[in-house]
Structure formats: C-alpha cells, structure tokens
Amino acid sequence: MTEAGETLAEKQRIVGSAPAGASDRESAAKAVREMFTSIAPRYDLLNHVLSFNIDRLWWWRTARRFDAVLQRPNARVLDLCCGTGDMTFALQRRVRGGNAKILGADFSHAMLQLALVKGNGRAAAMETGSAPALRWVEADALRLPFPDRHFDLVTSAFGFRNLADYDAGLAEIVRVLRPGGECGILDFGEPRGLLGAVYRVYFKKVLPAIGTVISGVRGPYAYLPASVERFPAPHEMLSRMQQAGFAKASWTPYTFGVAGLYWGKLNP
Ligand SMILES: C[S@@+](CC[C@H](N)C(=O)[O-])C[C@H]1O[C@@H](n2cnc3c(N)ncnc32)[C@H](O)[C@@H]1O
Numbered sequence: 001m002t003e004a005g006e007t008l009a010e011k012q013r014i015v016g017s018a019p020a021g022a023s024d025r026e027s028a029a030k031a032v033r034e035m036f037t038s039i040a041p042r043y044d045l046l047n048h049v050l051s052f053n054i055d056r057l058w059w060w061r062t063a064r065r066f067d068a069v070l071q072r073p074n075a076r077v078l079d080l081c082c083g084t085g086d087m088t089f090a091l092q093r094r095v096r097g098g099n100a101k102i103l104g105a106d107f108s109h110a111m112l113q114l115a116l117v118k119g120n121g122r123a124a125a126m127e128t129g130s131a132p133a134l135r136w137v138e139a140d141a142l143r144l145p146f147p148d149r150h151f152d153l154v155t156s157a158f159g160f161r162n163l164a165d166y167d168a169g170l171a172e173i174v175r176v177l178r179p180g181g182e183c184g185i186l187d188f189g190e191p192r193g194l195l196g197a198v199y200r201v202y203f204k205k206v207l208p209a210i211g212t213v214i215s216g217v218r219g220p221y222a223y224l225p226a227s228v229e230r231f232p233a234p235h236e237m238l239s240r241m242q243q244a245g246f247a248k249a250s251w252t253p254y255t256f257g258v259a260g261l262y263w264g265k266l267n268p
Pocket residue numbers: 029032033036047080081082083084085086087105106107108111139140141142156157158159160162163164
C-alpha cells in the first residue's frame with residue numbers, strides 16, 4: 001500500500017502526465033514543475049514561434065466562449081496552470097466593464113513571476129483600461145487553496161495535460177466551482193488524415209529540435225509530443241468530465257483539431 005492507502009495496481013491505473021523518469025504522482029509533478037521552471041525565460045518566445053502565433057487565436061477563442069460568465073456581476077474566475085499568464089490576460093480583455101475577479105494559479109514560481117511582470121507592464125501601459133486587476137497565486141492544481149463552490153469559471157490552457165492525475169484534477173475543478181459553474185480546458189489534440197500525418201512529423205521531429213535549440217534544454221520539447229499522445233482522446237476525456245460531475249460536456253476542435261476546447265458545466 002502507498003501513503004494514500006492505494007495499492008500499487010491502483011496507482012498504476014492512474015492516468016496523468018508521466019515525464020521520463022517519474023515513477024509516481026509526486027515525482028511526475030516535481031519533474032513537470034522543474035521542467036517549466038527551466039524553460040520559463042524562453043517559454044513565451046518558443047510558444048509563439050512553434051505555434052506560428054496561432055496560440056493567440058486559441059486563447060482568444062477560449063476566452064470569448066465565456067463572455068456571458070465574464071460579464072456577470074462579481075464573477076469569480078480561476079485560470080489554472082496559468083504559466084506566464086496569456087490565457088489569464090485573454091480572459092481579462094473580454095471583461096466589458098464588469099467587476100470580475102480573475103485569478104491566475106500555477107505551481108512554478110518562475111512562470112508566475114513572468115506573469116506578474118507582464119501583468120504589471122500591461123497595467124502601466126494602460127492597455128487594460130478599466131479591465132479588472134489580476135491576482136496571481138502559487139498553487140498546485142491538485143490541491144487548490146480555495147473553498148468549495150467558490151468560482152463561476154475555471155479555465156486551463158495547455159496546463160491540464162501536465163497534471164499527474166487527470167481525474168484528481170477534474171475533481172478539484174468540480175470542487176471549487178459553484179453550482180452552474182463552467183470549465184474550459186484548452187489543450188492540444190491529434191488531427192487526423194493527411195494533415196494529421198504532416199502535423200505529426202512537425203510535432204514529433206521539427207518542434208522538439210527547434211524547442212531544444214531555442215530553450216537550451218533538451219527534455220521539455222520531447223516531453224510535449226509524448227504528453228499529447230498520452231492525453232485521453234476527446235471521447236474519453238468527455239466521459240471523464242461527466243464522471244467527475246459535469247452535467248454537460250463538449251469538445252470543440254480548433255485549427256483542424258491541432259488544439260481544442262473541452263467545455264463543461266455543472267448543474268445549477
Ligand atoms: C504549457 S504551460 C501553459 C501555460 C499557459 N496556460 C499558456 O497557455 O501558455 C503549463 C503550465 O502548467 C503548470 N502546471 C503543471 N502542472 C501543474 C500543477 N499540478 N499545478 C499548477 N500548475 C501546474 C506549469 O508550471 C506550467 O506553467
């Protein structure tokens with residue numbers, strides 16, 4: 001039996017991120033945190049170069065999907081695994097004069113520091129106008145420091161796939177959402193057909209090579225395609241969301257399925 005009372009067999013059945021060398025949830029989470037900390041200084045540059053800037057469109061589309069929630073008076077919004085904050089800023093931009101409280105959370109201090117600096121820069125440049133102030137919290141998505149039924153919306157862009165246990169991640173999201181609350185998980189997918197074949201060459205060969213050169217770190221950009229391959233297919237992820245408690249769940253492919261948005265809503 002393990003510390004948490006699970007048998008080894010139960011532990012091995014857990015579906016979640018598994019960076020090379022990690023043997024359990026704790027070591028997987030530690031490896032993920034260290035990996036993002038190691039690439040933090042080059043993370044934004046690499047993101048935009050490797051995605052040909054389409055990442056901006058994906059964040060915008062995701063934020064737009066939640067326009068109604070974002071305009072609600074006193075809406076509480078959590079952007080989980082916020083990294084350097086681009087999804088969080090996209091949400092902030094969609095608030096039209098409301099007083100939504102938007103919080104970005106991540107367990108990598110280095111990524112969060114960059115989000116803070118970018119957020120301060122945006123505020124100083126008055127780009128945000130009357131947009132709500134953002135807050136940043138260092139927190140593990142599997143042990144969120146928030147009460148039950150607290151948020152109207154939880155989002156996560158390209159972060160959820162890195163959790164060491166997807167079901168535990170979904171359970172934590174459901175726990176902190178209010179009744180009727182919504183969730184948006186934006187992540188990579190695996191496009192099919194001819195485009196899929198071409199994309200796979202890019203994603204598995206070209207991207208890790210460029211990523212390694214620009215970041216100066218080898219592991220993370222080999223881990224990326226492996227983690228996408230390991231991530232549940234849309235039908236499985238939707239069934240996991242339903243099992244976690246979402247009354248409604250759907251998947252919308254973005255850019256031919258290179259990425260996609262999982263949307264979930266709890267019963268009111
Ligand atoms: C690929 S980055 C995505 C950052 C940002 N959301 C974006 O769209 O660019 C993944 C982020 O998830 C964070 N992360 C991974 N596992 C986490 C966990 N268990 N708790 C909190 N943050 C986590 C990492 O530190 C990293 O900053």
